[in-house]
Amino acid sequence: MKSNHSSFADAAIGRIEAAEWLDGPGFQLANAVALPQRLAGTPGKRVRNALHGTWYGHPVHPMLVTIPIGTWTLALGLDTLGALGAKHGQEYDRAADLAVQAGAAGAVAAAAAGLMDWQQTHGRSRRVGLAHALVNSTALGLQLTSIALRWRGHRREGRLASAAAWGVMFVGAYLGGHLVYRRRQGVDQADRSVEPRGFKSVLPAAELEEGRPRRVEVWDAVERAHIPVALVRQRGRIFAMGARCSHMGGPLDEGWLLKGGLVCPWHGSRYDLESGQPLDGPSTCPQPLYDVRVRNGIIEIRRQQEPGAAAVTPEDIKHAAQMEQSSAEDSPLGRKADEVLFEHHQLLRSMFRRIEDMPPDDPQRRDLMRTLAFELEIHEHIEDEIFYPAVRPVSEDIPVAYAEHQQLADLLAATLKLPTSSPEFEEYLRALHKAVDHHASSEEHSMFIEAQRLGERRLRELGHELEMMLEEQRTSRFQRAFKELKISLLAQAGKEA
Numbered sequence: 001m002k003s004n005h006s007s008f009a010d011a012a013i014g015r016i017e018a019a020e021w022l023d024g025p026g027f028q029l030a031n032a033v034a035l036p037q038r039l040a041g042t043p044g045k046r047v048r049n050a051l052h053g054t055w056y057g058h059p060v061h062p063m064l065v066t067i068p069i070g071t072w073t074l075a076l077g078l079d080t081l082g083a084l085g086a087k088h089g090q091e092y093d094r095a096a097d098l099a100v101q102a103g104a105a106g107a108v109a110a111a112a113a114g115l116m117d118w119q120q121t122h123g124r125s126r127r128v129g130l131a132h133a134l135v136n137s138t139a140l141g142l143q144l145t146s147i148a149l150r151w152r153g154h155r156r157e158g159r160l161a162s163a164a165a166w167g168v169m170f171v172g173a174y175l176g177g178h179l180v181y182r183r184r185q186g187v188d189q190a191d192r193s194v195e196p197r198g199f200k201s202v203l204p205a206a207e208l209e210e211g212r213p214r215r216v217e218v219w220d221a222v223e224r225a226h227i228p229v230a231l232v233r234q235r236g237r238i239f240a241m242g243a244r245c246s247h248m249g250g251p252l253d254e255g256w257l258l259k260g261g262l263v264c265p266w267h268g269s270r271y272d273l274e275s276g277q278p279l280d281g282p283s284t285c286p287q288p289l290y291d292v293r294v295r296n297g298i299i300e301i302r303r304q305q306e307p308g309a310a311a312v313t314p315e316d317i318k319h320a321a322q323m324e325q326s327s328a329e330d331s332p333l334g335r336k337a338d339e340v341l342f343e344h345h346q347l348l349r350s351m352f353r354r355i356e357d358m359p360p361d362d363p364q365r366r367d368l369m370r371t372l373a374f375e376l377e378i379h380e381h382i383e384d385e386i387f388y389p390a391v392r393p394v395s396e397d398i399p400v401a402y403a404e405h406q407q408l409a410d411l412l413a414a415t416l417k418l419p420t421s422s423p424e425f426e427e428y429l430r431a432l433h434k435a436v437d438h439h440a441s442s443e444e445h446s447m448f449i450e451a452q453r454l455g456e457r458r459l460r461e462l463g464h465e466l467e468m469m470l471e472e473q474r475t476s477r478f479q480r481a482f483k484e485l486k487i488s489l490l491a492q493a494g495k496e497a
């Protein structure tokens with residue numbers, strides 16, 4: 001069910017987004033702000049970059065707004081204590097005055113940075129941005145009034161003005177949140193695909209002219225997307241960076257070269273060809289980079305992995321295969337791990353079908369549901385313990401697979417709480433069946449295939465380990481008792497609720 005609050009706020013913001021009459025004043029304000037910057041030339045550009053946060057790696061506006069939010073909230077608390085006649089009331093009053101003033105200074109700085117970012121927005125975001133600015137200026141105006149009132153000794157009125165400003169500030173913050181989280185202003189818009197992880201041919205070198213960027217594409221099978229890359233030849237050297245500008249997705253391959261950087265045609269962010277770092281804003285975020293080499297007259301590129309990216313490189317795969325050769329001598333051989341798991345998937349699928357086909361009031365339904373829960377838990381357990389850690393070096397699917405296991409466990413817990421004859425149970429059972437099927441199919445279609453890189457011998461060794469643990473989980477009294485206790489507690493909790 002949709003909450004009234006969100007539909008009210010959405011409707012209000014929708015009206016702002018649709019308010020075309022805001023465009024005229026917006027245009028005038030943007031021009032008024034841009035003029036002195038243009039007149040100031042290079043120093044103006046420096047100030048602009050500083051206010052965007054090009055040097056900082058993130059926009060600075062959200063960092064600066066913490067100053068008024070923090071100090072004005074503090075002032076509200078101190079004012080309240082003062083108004084309630086707390087001891088040392090005069091000291092609270094003095095501290096409150098100081099907090100309001102400090103907040104006003106911070107608000108001016110935040111407004112300057114925000115205005116700079118706002119200039120580069122368009123359409124609906126620009127209208128919401130203008131409303132955000134108007135609301136926050138109102139808050140600032142109220143606080144300035146409050147400062148004047150306090151100065152003249154009208155403390156009561158001063159406190160009221162500050163309290164009103166605090167409330168107005170919250171509306172402004174809501175609009176700011178909308179700009180970032182819904183309208184995606186200030187967030188990284190570049191393609192961060194990890195592909196291609198090995199060198200891939202993209203263009204005959206002869207086709208890339210000096211100083212004329214060219215667009216090529218690489219395919220990312222996981223994202224199911226063509227990732228555009230801009231190739232640039234400068235003084236004979238070839239560079240490659242992601243073609244979607246991190247600022248708002250502008251086409252860098254349609255940009256131009258200036259002072260050793262590639263300039264975005266949309267708002268003029270300039271990126272260093274060597275490092276991908278923004279040299280000029282509004283962008284604050286580096287572009288994705290690619291290693292480049294020329295083989296037999298063909299340009300080949302490979303994605304330079306970013307710090308923290310757990311990507312699988314051809315070197316990793318070679319290394320994993322070598323490990324397999326040295327460790328797998330005379331280890332016991334069974335079926336391959338993917339075969340063992342696939343068979344278990346099939347078992348789970350058939351149990352789902354059996355339960356779904358049973359009449360709702362069949363007493364065996366609950367028993368079978370418990371057995372299914374038991375097998376599902378075992379399945380996740382042996383994968384978490386043995387299979388996923390072994391496959392991690394050669395597959396990028398593991399983090400998502402772990403997350404899906406968590407989701408399956410949540411859904412299973414919710415399903416077990418329901419009486420097997422209820423309509424909700426049917427609904428949850430179907431959802432769980434779908435979730436298990438999606439998860440198992442993506443393992444079968446992607447992870448199991450990538451796992452083949454470990455080599456047949458290692459897969460058979462893992463298969464043996466999986467079968468041993470499967471057996472142990474099914475037979476060990478302690479394990480069985482523990483799992484059953486857990487399952488019955490979940491089912492019990494459902495009856496009581």
Ligand code: FES
Pocket residue numbers: 245246247248249250264265266267268269281282283
């Ligand atoms: S999209 Fe704004 S500078 Fe590139």
Ligand SMILES: [Fe+2]
Pocket residue numbers: 380383401405439443
């Ligand atoms: Fe799994």
Ligand SMILES: [Fe+2]
Pocket residue numbers: 341345379383439440443
């Ligand atoms: Fe699985």
